[in-house]
Amino acid sequence: MGDDSQRIETRAIHAGQQPDPETGAVMTPIYASSTYAQDAPGEDRGYEYSRTGNPTRAALEANLADLESGAHGRVFSSGMGAINTVLNLCESGDHVVASNDVYGGTHRLFTQVYDQYDVSFDFVDMTDLDAVADAVGSATRVVWVETPTNPLLSVIDMAAVADIAHEHAALCAVDNTFATPYLQRPLEHGADVVCHSLTKYMGGHSDVVGGALITDDAELDERFGFYQNSVGATPNPFGCFLVLRGVKTLPVRMERHCDNARALAAWLEDRPEVESIYYPGLESHPTHETAAKQMDDYGGMLSFELDATLEETSAVVSNTEVFTLAESLGGVESLIEQPAAMTHQAIPREERIAAGLTDGLIRVSAGIEHVDDLRADLQHAFDTVCQ
Numbered sequence: 564m565g566d567d568s569q570r571i572e573t574r575a576i577h578a579g580q581q582p583d584p585e586t587g588a589v590m591t592p593i594y595a596s597s598t599y600a601q602d603a604p605g606e607d608r609g610y611e612y613s614r615t616g617n618p619t620r621a622a623l624e625a626n627l628a629d630l631e632s633g634a635h636g637r638v639f640s641s642g643m644g645a646i647n648t649v650l651n652l653c654e655s656g657d658h659v660v661a662s663n664d665v666y667g668g669t670h671r672l673f674t675q676v677y678d679q680y681d682v683s684f685d686f687v688d689m690t691d692l693d694a695v696a697d698a699v700g701s702a703t704r705v706v707w708v709e710t711p712t713n714p715l716l717s718v719i720d721m722a723a724v725a726d727i728a729h730e731h732a733a734l735c736a737v738d739n740t741f742a743t744p745y746l747q748r749p750l751e752h753g754a755d756v757v758c759h760s761l762t763k764y765m766g767g768h769s770d771v772v773g774g775a776l777i778t779d780d781a782e783l784d785e786r787f788g789f790y791q792n793s794v795g796a797t798p799n800p801f802g803c804f805l806v807l808r809g810v811k812t813l814p815v816r817m818e819r820h821c822d823n824a825r826a827l828a829a830w831l832e833d834r835p836e837v838e839s840i841y842y843p844g845l846e847s848h849p850t851h852e853t854a855a856k857q858m859d860d861y862g863g864m865l866s867f868e869l870d871a872t873l874e875e876t877s878a879v880v881s882n883t884e885v886f887t888l889a890e891s892l893g894g895v896e897s898l899i900e901q902p903a904a905m906t907h908q909a910i911p912r913e914e915r916i917a918a919g920l921t922d923g924l925i926r927v928s929a930g931i932e933h934v935d936d937l938r939a940d941l942q943h944a945f946d947t948v949c950q
Contacts, residue, residue, distance in 0.1 A: 571630060574630060575630060579624070591622045620800060622807060623806055623807050627775050631748055631777040632750050633777040635778050635781065639798060640802075641796065642759065643760075644794075645758050646672060646774070650677055655680060657683075657702060658682070659684045659707060660705075664715045666709065668906075669709075689708060690720075696727050699727055699731050703733040707736050707738070708736065709737075710747075711843055716865060720856075722857075729753070734783075736758060738760075743817060745817045746861075747857055750778070760774055764816070765893075767810075767894060769895075770805060817860070823931065831867050832845060836949045837868070839868040843862070844860075863892075866924055866925060870923060878947075882943070896932070897928060903920060
């Protein structure tokens with residue numbers, strides 16, 4: 564663990580990592596071994612098989628736990644592997660309450676995988692605390708929160724939702740992928756579990772896929788470890804190394820991501836082509852006050868809506884040059900996508916529209932390029948299509 568008196572910029576580089584005691588290597592080595600020699604049957608030196616544990620992975624888990632102000636961390640081969648591990652806690656007859664504009668892959672897992680095991684789900688607008696309270700009941704096992712949400716960037720009052728969950732003995736799990744621990748730390752607001760897609764800002768370079776769960780609860784961590792080992796959705800040591808490398812620059816990258824997103828949001832808010840803009844850093848955003856209360860900055864993600872058909876919106880996102888048309892987010896390069904046709908296509912259209920995910924919605928991951936080039940690129944796309 565790191566030194567709690569140190570700032571996150573320092574802990575991102577040092578927490579969970581020490582120079583290699585034998586060689587002095589500054590970077591944590593990649594322990595590319597599937598198995599480990601034992602001194603006697605059942606007497607290992609801390610590791611026996613790399614699905615169960617690996618030194619590179621252990622360093623990453625300690626690093627992430629520290630950054631999230633948690634005691635325990637587990638990493639997985641993908642963000643979906645991490646989310647699935649939380650759902651492994653559910654039994655037949657259990658109930659889950661989730662944000663109504665969650666990531667499409669999360670929605671697919673909940674409704675098309677766990678629904679067949681008699682686990683029921685309610686998707687509610689979690690900015691409406693009365694709606695959350697009405698949805699959570701005695702059968703609720705997990706309250707699943709994304710904040711900011713994907714893709715409408717609504718900010719959920721984590722402390723209030725955690726209180727509602729705990730009143731019914733349910734777990735409050737928060738997907739912190741969009742914000743990262745640099746901007747908010749859900750455990751400090753009462754959450755029981757923090758989830759990450761490490762693929763995004765934590766890795767930061769669009770070259771690795773991974774997931775993580777962090778908690779303060781030792782018993783809960785033990786259960787996560789059991790599922791991690793038994794199901795086998797564990798990352799390889801090279802992937803863990805890449806995330807460790809990425810986390811070291813997380814603070815400086817997030818500063819630029821936030822600056823660029825804030826500038827783009829302010830510019831888009833005044834564009835005649837744009838019907839609505841979703842960015843919690845804007846005072847016009849309906850959850851701006853909640854964001855200002857629980858976030859240290861407003862993040863690098865934004866969405867905006869055109870008064871356009873699915874085809875017209877597709878043409879806009881297909882006519883950028885600096886922005887890459889691609890799924891995912893959080894890399895150094897700027898990405899643009901159309902949720903209705905890409906990341907949230909798995910959600911039935913009627914349900915998607917009801918949640919505000921229209922055919923004209925565009926989601927942007929602001930990278931760390933020069934913001935003038937990003938503005939010019941979007942202007943070019945507007946000029947090409949919106950004439």
